[in-house]
Amino acid sequence: MRKTKKVVVGGIVALLASATLAACGDAPEEDNGTGGEATASDFLPCIVSDAGGFDDKSFNQLGFEGATQAAEELGTDLKPVESNSENDYGPNLESLVAEGCDTIVTVGFALSAATVESATANPEIEYVLIDDAADNDFDGTKDAENVKPLLYNTAEAAFLAGYAAADYTKTGVIGTYGGMEFPTVTIFMDGFRQGADYYAQENDKKVKVVGWDGKTGSFTGGFEANEAATSTARRIIEQDADVILPVGGPIYQGALTAIADSGKDVAMIGVDADVYETDPNTQDVILTSILKNMKVSTYEAVLEAGEGDLDFESYVGTLENDGVGLAPFHNFESKVSESLAADLEEVKAGIIDGSIEVTSYLAP
Numbered sequence: 253m254r255k256t257k258k259v260v261v262g263g264i265v266a267l268l269a270s271a272t273l274a275a276c277g278d279a280p281e282e283d284n285g286t287g288g289e290a291t292a293s294d295f296l297p298c299i300v301s302d303a304g305g306f307d308d309k310s311f312n313q314l315g316f317e318g319a320t321q322a323a324e325e326l327g328t329d330l331k332p333v334e335s336n337s338e339n340d341y342g343p344n345l346e347s348l349v350a351e352g353c354d355t356i357v358t359v360g361f362a363l364s365a366a367t368v369e370s371a372t373a374n375p376e377i378e379y380v381l382i383d384d385a386a387d388n389d390f391d392g393t394k395d396a397e398n399v400k401p402l403l404y405n406t407a408e409a410a411f412l413a414g415y416a417a418a419d420y421t422k423t424g425v426i427g428t429y430g431g432m433e434f435p436t437v438t439i440f441m442d443g444f445r446q447g448a449d450y451y452a453q454e455n456d457k458k459v460k461v462v463g464w465d466g467k468t469g470s471f472t473g474g475f476e477a478n479e480a481a482t483s484t485a486r487r488i489i490e491q492d493a494d495v496i497l498p499v500g501g502p503i504y505q506g507a508l509t510a511i512a513d514s515g516k517d518v519a520m521i522g523v524d525a526d527v528y529e530t531d532p533n534t535q536d537v538i539l540t541s542i543l544k545n546m547k548v549s550t551y552e553a554v555l556e557a558g559e560g561d562l563d564f565e566s567y568v569g570t571l572e573n574d575g576v577g578l579a580p581f582h583n584f585e586s587k588v589s590e591s592l593a594a595d596l597e598e599v600k601a602g603i604i605d606g607s608i609e610v611t612s613y614l615a616p
Contacts, residue, residue: 293328295558298353300344301334302360304475309530310501310523311546315359315382318550326558341366349374355557357382357550361436364388371396378562380553382546383436385566400553400562404544404569406523407443407612408603409576410497412596413521413542414447416578417495418459419592420519420539427462427493429470429484431500439612440499440523440542441469446610450599462491472503481506482513489514495539497521504534511537519584526579539588541579545569568614572604 299319301308306316316332323330331351333344341363348356349370356377358367361384368386371379372395379399386399394401417426428444430437441464452459463470470488472480481498485507488496496511496518498504504522511518520534522541527534549567556562569575578596581588602608 293326293558295326295328295355296331296351296353297323297326297328297355297357297554297558298331298333298348298351299357300341300348300359300363301332302341302362302475303335303337304360304501305334305336306332308501309527310525311383311544312359312501313530314525314544314546315357315550318547318552319357319554321547322551322554322558325555328558335363338362342369345370349377353377355380355554355562357554360384361434367399368395371399374398378557380550380557380562382550383544394564394566397564400564401566402546402549402553402569403566403614404546404576405439405610405612405614406542406544406576407439407446407610407614408571409542409578410440410443411447411450411603411608411610412578412599413497413540414444414449414461415451415599416447416540416581416588416592416596417444417497417519417521418448418451418457419455419595420584420588421459421495422517423492423494424458425460425462425492426495426497427470427488427491428497428499429463429472429488429503430498431472431475431503433468433471435613437471437499438464438469439614440497442466442612443542443610444497444521447599450608462493463488463497472500472506475500475503477502477505479506482509485510486513489516489518493518495519495521497523497542499523508534508537522579528579528582535583538582539584540581543577543579545575545577549575570604571600 301312304312306312320330357380359382364384365388367381381399382402385401386394428441445461448459448461470484472484481503498507519539520537524544526541528538
């Protein structure tokens with residue numbers, strides 16, 4: 253049964269909520285197919301981006317698209333609010349609570365603390381947190397019962413990407429760098445390194461991974477496409493890497509600049525979405541992308557919430573349930589070895605059946 257939408261009473265409260273939305277972040281100008289007309293559903297789903305915004309061509313965009321699709325099927329409107337900085341997270345959530353949202357999707361681990369705080373204060377609202385376990389005291393349990401975490405064991409898919417990069421490299425050096433040293437970032441880097449090491453072991457080929465040694469590595473300090481992203485990528489390339497994996501939404505754009513400036517034949521691996529599809533500017537350099545199928549899992553969570561069927565158990569995307577994966581090679585199909593696709597299928601099967609171990613903080 254769908255929940256009854258909560259009603260905010262009082263012109264002052266509504267005015268304050270509207271002002272907060274305007275001050276803290278702008279909703280993207282998206283048409284969700286309802287044409288602004290009243291809908292039959294009384295369910296109000298809402299979504300808050302992190303500082304990357306809903307047009308980041310990465311996980312904010314995927315989460316937004318999934319929530320939008322669910323809202324359309326439910327016959328309702330999605331209320332989105334973008335955050336311009338981390339200072340917007342708390343106020344944006346407060347504004348959506350005041351708007352009467354039934355379910356609030358928060359995108360990214362950076363919103364975890366603000367999500368838990370809002371969920372604790374508003375137990376009647378359902379929260380869907382993308383890419384974090386809502387365990388801010390790290391005791392192994394969620395900090396709020398009305399939060400559904402959507403998690404992705406991307407180490408498994410990154411293992412495949414590391415294997416592919418090790419097979420493709422001509423210099424014998426591949427590299428990676430991240431935005432900030434969070435588990436949801438380093439999980440890609442861990443899997444990437446493990447996959448490269450596995451390839452080297454199985455094929456008796458020396459492959460050096462720079463930018464992440466399994467414990468620490470290269471980070472830009474944020475998730476913006478700025479000079480720090482470019483200079484960090486440039487340092488990776490200067491170490492003779494001819495495959496580079498940037499992890500952190502828009503920071504891959506710094507790698508594009510560094511690759512162009514280098515004049516070298518360097519391939520890039522995308523994350524979250526199939527970056528070849530989401531950003532045509534990458535198509536000449538994208539080897540593949542490590543996929544988080546966030547659009548599907550967000551769609552399913554919002555749809556279940558609208559139908560009154562949302563459970564609060566953590567969802568973990570894996571290779572086995574298609575929650576993570578590897579994108580096609582696209583323009584690099586003719587550049588990779590003929591045996592690579594078949595080898596990757598064999599490695600994938602080994603990861604799924606447990607004969608090839610991939611370690612990560614989300615591993616069973």
